[in-house]
Amino acid sequence: MSRAGDVSRAGLDGRLGGQAGGGDPASAPCGECAPAERAAPGAGGRWLVAPGVELLGEYSGSGFKENPYLVRRADGRMVQVSRLLYHVLVLLADDTRSTQAVALAASWNWGRRLGVADVDFLARSKLLPVGLVLEGSADRAGELLQQGPPAAAAPGVLFALRHKVTLLGRKRVRFLAWLLSPWFTPAMVVAVLGCLGFGEAWLFGQGHALYLGVHDLLANPVLVLATFAILVASGGLHELGHAAACRYGGADPGAIGIGLYLVWPVFFSDVTSSYALSRRSRVRVDLGGVYFNCLGVLATLGAYQAWHAPFLLIAALVQEAAALQQLMPVLRLDGYYLVADLAGVPDLYARIGPVLASLRFWSPAPRRAAELCVRARAIIVAWVAVAVPIMLGGLGIFVASLPRVAPETATSVGGHAELAYHAMLAGHPALSAVSALDVVVLMLPIAGVSLGLARTGRLAGRLALRGAGSLVGGPSRRSAQVPT
Numbered sequence: 001m002s003r004a005g006d007v008s009r010a011g012l013d014g015r016l017g018g019q020a021g022g023g024d025p026a027s028a029p030c031g032e033c034a035p036a037e038r039a040a041p042g043a044g045g046r047w048l049v050a051p052g053v054e055l056l057g058e059y060s061g062s063g064f065k066e067n068p069y070l071v072r073r074a075d076g077r078m079v080q081v082s083r084l085l086y087h088v089l090v091l092l093a094d095d096t097r098s099t100q101a102v103a104l105a106a107s108w109n110w111g112r113r114l115g116v117a118d119v120d121f122l123a124r125s126k127l128l129p130v131g132l133v134l135e136g137s138a139d140r141a142g143e144l145l146q147q148g149p150p151a152a153a154a155p156g157v158l159f160a161l162r163h164k165v166t167l168l169g170r171k172r173v174r175f176l177a178w179l180l181s182p183w184f185t186p187a188m189v190v191a192v193l194g195c196l197g198f199g200e201a202w203l204f205g206q207g208h209a210l211y212l213g214v215h216d217l218l219a220n221p222v223l224v225l226a227t228f229a230i231l232v233a234s235g236g237l238h239e240l241g242h243a244a245a246c247r248y249g250g251a252d253p254g255a256i257g258i259g260l261y262l263v264w265p266v267f268f269s270d271v272t273s274s275y276a277l278s279r280r281s282r283v284r285v286d287l288g289g290v291y292f293n294c295l296g297v298l299a300t301l302g303a304y305q306a307w308h309a310p311f312l313l314i315a316a317l318v319q320e321a322a323a324l325q326q327l328m329p330v331l332r333l334d335g336y337y338l339v340a341d342l343a344g345v346p347d348l349y350a351r352i353g354p355v356l357a358s359l360r361f362w363s364p365a366p367r368r369a370a371e372l373c374v375r376a377r378a379i380i381v382a383w384v385a386v387a388v389p390i391m392l393g394g395l396g397i398f399v400a401s402l403p404r405v406a407p408e409t410a411t412s413v414g415g416h417a418e419l420a421y422h423a424m425l426a427g428h429p430a431l432s433a434v435s436a437l438d439v440v441v442l443m444l445p446i447a448g449v450s451l452g453l454a455r456t457g458r459l460a461g462r463l464a465l466r467g468a469g470s471l472v473g474g475p476s477r478r479s480a481q482v483p484t
């Protein structure tokens with residue numbers, strides 16, 4: 001699953017969001033948000049909502065003391081804005097209004113005077129830098145809206161999905177998601193989980209058939225390729241599960257594709273629009289992928305009943321292992337998004353420092369922790385207690401074993417590469433393909449962890465140069481652009 005783009009923030013870090021009394025931007029005196037020396041736009045000047053910007057509404061069930069509002073840019077990046085900025089955007093979206101008319105309507109809605117200079121200040125200093133508005137004159141409005149969205153600085157994300165290629169376009173995914181969404185009706189969920197429980201109990205009683213399955217796989221490379229194909233299909237089904245859950249909740253999913261996560265090729269589905277759903281629906285989207293993997297497991301067990309091919313039992317177990325791995329609350333796996341949605345905080349990693357710093361009772365909590373409700377902070381602390389030991393422990397074991405594992409891996413890679421070559425020459429394409437697959441599978445973990453460590457080191461170096469304060473929740477800067 002992927003929530004395309006990262007949640008940036010506009011307006012919440014500035015003076016408008018930092019007012020006393022709950023931080024309601026509406027309580028900001030207008031004189032403060034638009035000092036006298038700040039000039040209003042010239043005659044005929046106006047602000048336009050950038051093309052492709054979608055106003056998604058309130059981030060309901062969030063872990064913030066005050067729910068922020070969400071806006072999606074044309075490039076899929078999400079931006080978190082304050083209530084005032086969101087309503088200014090709603091007014092600006094009506095492109096028949098002049099800035100003066102927007103200021104008047106906003107003043108009427110907010111019960112406080114908002115001048116043209118205030119609207120200009122909000123648009124120029126908060127909305128323009130994150131690419132949500134365009135500046136132009138009334139007569140150039142049509143021309144500006146024909147142009148693409150404005151460029152806005154994209155934050156560097158350490159473990160982002162890169163080199164993404166679309167496999168199924170938005171329209172096709174929406175149709176398939178609509179077709180598959182009935183699987184999420186409560187009766188179907190109960191029936192599927194009941195069948196899965198029955199299937200699991202049956203599967204673990206099949207000791208001899210499982211042994212035969214392993215035996216067949218070791219003896220026949222074609223079956224290894226077939227198992228690999230089933231696993232790939234299960235990955236596609238997983239993404240359709242996220243998309244169908246998104247549709248069932250009432251939001252339209254985006255494209256499904258494949259990308260590189262460090263060095264691992266992974267499928268993704270764009271369910272960014274699920275941010276606009278209720279917390280319950282977002283959790284359904286998080287679990288939708290694994291739920292559809294359960295359907296895949298049941299289908300594989302059904303195929304075994306029809307054809308009695310023991311390797312299918314192993315294929316079912318491999319799918320289950322892949323699904324369980326997705327539930328780990330680390331990196332950007334589904335388990336991570338599940339915790340993020342339960343907490344109602346889209347940027348868990350960026351909150352670790354501030355939330356831990358807020359546990360020091362002798363000093364005031366950093367703003368990025370103080371703006372969260374107690375429940376969200378408790379979930380983040382519990383998540384850190386589980387996820388950080390898993391990640392650091394796993395990494396530590398890997399690095400410690402590297403001096404022993406690396407030479408063995410190199411020997412093994414050489415052996416498999418040689419086998420792939422000779423099998424191809426001897427006219428055994430299946431054996432050659434399996435050996436080539438082995439080479440890739442052996443090399444990926446070392447290449448992936450090395451790249452991850454290199455990127456982490458580079459980022460740590462950059463942060464060290466800036467000063468370590470930001471790591472433990474120092475004053476927020478543009479680092480408030482947060483990965484999700």
Ligand SMILES: [Zn+2]
Pocket residue numbers: 001238242289290326334
């Ligand atoms: Zn997933």
